[in-house]
Amino acid sequence: MKPASRPPVTIYEIAHHVGVSTAAVSSVLANRHVERRIAPATVERIRQAAHALGYVPNMAGRRLRSQRAATRQIDLAILTSFEAPLPLVGQALHALQRAVEVQSTADTRYAVAIEMFHAGRIREKAGLLDADRYHGVIITNTLPEDDRFLAEASLPYPAVILGRRIAGRCCVLEAPEFVGRRSAEILIESGCRAPTVIHGRLLTHTTADRLDAFCRTIRERTRREPGVIVSDGLHPHQAAAALEQHCAHGHPVDGLFAVTDSLAIGAYRVLRSLGRRIPADVAVVGVGDHELAEFFDPALTTVAGANEAMVAEAVPLLFRLLRGEPVPPEVLVVPPVFLRESTRRPRSQPSAGKDPAARRARTGR
Amino acid sequence: MKPASRPPVTIYEIAHHVGVSTAAVSSVLANRHVERRIAPATVERIRQAAHALGYVPNMAGRRLRSQRAATRQIDLAILTSFEAPLPLVGQALHALQRAVEVQSTADTRYAVAIEMFHAGRIREKAGLLDADRYHGVIITNTLPEDDRFLAEASLPYPAVILGRRIAGRCCVLEAPEFVGRRSAEILIESGCRAPTVIHGRLLTHTTADRLDAFCRTIRERTRREPGVIVSDGLHPHQAAAALEQHCAHGHPVDGLFAVTDSLAIGAYRVLRSLGRRIPADVAVVGVGDHELAEFFDPALTTVAGANEAMVAEAVPLLFRLLRGEPVPPEVLVVPPVFLRESTRRPRSQPSAGKDPAARRARTGR
């Protein structure tokens, strides 16, 4: 952030500079000079002064005065991290926009903003505690540090928290343990003997829960330790690099649970290049936060897709908060499970990863 | 839109209702009642009145008064259509957020909003011509109807138009004809004899240009008419349905240009299920507006990926407009071309689409 500069330029300054009244300045800046009968020469002088002084209109002032919907603008925001997968943000945005469209009236308009913070550093986000910014927000993709801050801070506006339980706030989250447990079960049922999980270095509450539940379930059911791959980030490239290294170290993998779909995508690529077939050699389970999951080759089995369901819950909750209606402190979403090809391991057809013909055909080379 | 209702509730009404001054009400609503020594009983009465009357704070009023960055908030927006692919919006959002983060100072804060209109009906978007909304906007994903409206309308704020040339406005667009021509050339060079294009029913200026240039190039170079597939929408499902029908009608396809990546994804699925190999049987070219293009199987050759480059141009232009600096009326972006596996047709290996073994292995069944 740059340092503060001198106070803002107002129409009073322009008026003083040119030697006219603020009324004249306002008329010109609003392009009303014709109907208000301002002399062309004056118009020009005002315009030049505005430009020379670096005038920036104050929207708060304008809105306050302009007797219309503007005065009743409801400002909403989605607060998310730079590091979060964009599809997640996109889903939330779309859902909120659609709701806002319905809620709008002739004298109430809505504005939906997106605020982004750096994962884990939401406390450094300027203006977060200002009461003059938003009527309500949806907060998502927070890391534990962020959650801690939110638990202490008293936000001066209603908020719906996505993916995390925070005392005293309205929260929408995945049914705990569900995703991790079901993913583990699916891999076990597919006959995997070396189930592995891949996750990003940064864990949100939700992804941490998925990871924990997965590992616990694997341990309980198989009496073995699950493999764990940590990727630097959520980008497919990073996932690919992490998985490649894991395999290069000789760790066995015949079932993979990706806590985020983008990780699964990266994994697909590596598995393909290693000549390992999905699901014959490696079964893969993703989490369905990506709308294209079913279009992967083979179609990705997903447990979750909870983001869309969570957003669908969160948006009405936000409007209820805005109206001052009571809301439940917590809404649990049980994500749908889509069994697709990436885990449909045919029992009749044993693993054949070493078949060179099949490999060639598959990799398209 | 619902009809207008009664005038908004202000703190004056609350004050009158409770029988105190607005100062007291303001103090309570801002949670300053302790330091301002308001009696607990009064606090409670004010709170109840605010709730009972359905008070909604007026952010314009708050911002105007609160002597800080709030007064110097710069409101920016990305104006896009509901129907546009979300990744495109996401890229623009990210780029703008990053720029805003740098531009922010201690006494100037930015708010980035997203406004969505229905494709082709931007003129129905309420509040678009209000001067009290935004300091500047980026407009993208417009259809020709929208462009016509924008050409006539005089927007009361600076705007950068993406993907369309509109007189008198600052525009960033793909170098005309480039994408369509290069895509055609790539398919021709891959040896395609029945090159086909697939596009959505709704055509933006950009997608229409791609379509036209592709068809023209095919005609000029091959003396044949290109195949044209019209999909109802941009979703992979819709693309898949359209392509399936096209093939079912017996139209030959051995090269496909998708004017949008999501269309290519849908095509991949159909081709796979038809047992047609990429690129051996069908070469596919997409346009790289999807960050996952290179992770498709096989990796998708893309001409363009121009959105990211366009956004990278547009954001600085917007800030220059805000500062009142001169800007070029038009910036042309020549998109990068990524030749990947989906068009690397091996010359030595002829088409083998009828080979049942290859088909089985490929579809994973």
Next chain:
DNA sequence: AAGAAATGCTAAATGGATTTAGCCTTGGCA
């Protein structure tokens, strides 16, 4: 030449909320 009309501008009210200075009680203490 006198009134009408057009021209070019200003003064002042207004929108909603915040905040500072300060007023009036009441209670405590010497």
Next chain:
DNA sequence: TGCCAAGGCTAAATCCATTTAGCATTTCTT
């Protein structure tokens, strides 16, 4: 009893821009 301090609140200024009513001039009309 008299004075001070604390408690509880209000009046009024202020943030910036818009807009209405209206005041001087000047220019036409007839």
